[in-house]
Ligand SMILES: [Zn+2]
């Protein structure tokens with residue numbers, strides 16, 4: 001039933017006092033709107049259960065989340081309300097401001113996002129940024145000098161080569177001293193040799209404080 005049909009049906013019931021017709025018609029419109037909205041809502045009800053609680057889901061409250069930053073297709077999950085949808089999204093995923101997508105926080109082994117240039121962005125955006133501009137020097141240097149955390153990712157060697165990078169060196173890092181040395185080197189390469197750098201994680205311990213990494217470099221544009 002559409003809006004007009006509902007209204008006509010309600011109007012047919014008529015009114016005993018003609019003077020009241022205008023007022024009655026106005027309230028009829030409100031009533032019609034309510035019924036119409038209810039029917040629309042019912043139409044949107046899905047057979048699925050809410051992904052968060054177990055009530056009936058409603059198409060209106062669908063969440064589109066990418067399982068990984070590298071996925072081209074999102075998964076759809078249905079919810080009964082905005083509340084349930086928002087709770088789910090908050091708990092399981094983050095919003096990448098760069099590519100405007102909700103992406104699952106991690107795959108159970110590693111995070112799908114990284115804090116970079118004051119934003120939390122997805123690894124896909126981070127990698128594209130690395131291929132384009134290399135590591136931002138401000139990210140690895142503060143007023144005290146080179147920082148002791150390494151900002152990198154697991155790149156494919158093929159893609160690094162494809163984007164014009166060449167391998168500079170392998171490192172085995174343990175503790176924070178080596179990390180500082182590597183950041184210092186990247187800063188030197190940038191300032192003195194006009195090179196941009198990418199840190200490629202090869203094998204890292206669970207805590208990320210020990211393992212093999214590679215430094216890849218190319219000329220500044
Ligand atoms: Zn729910």
Ligand SMILES: [Zn+2]
Pocket residue numbers: 069096097098099100121122123124125126
């Ligand atoms: Zn992104």
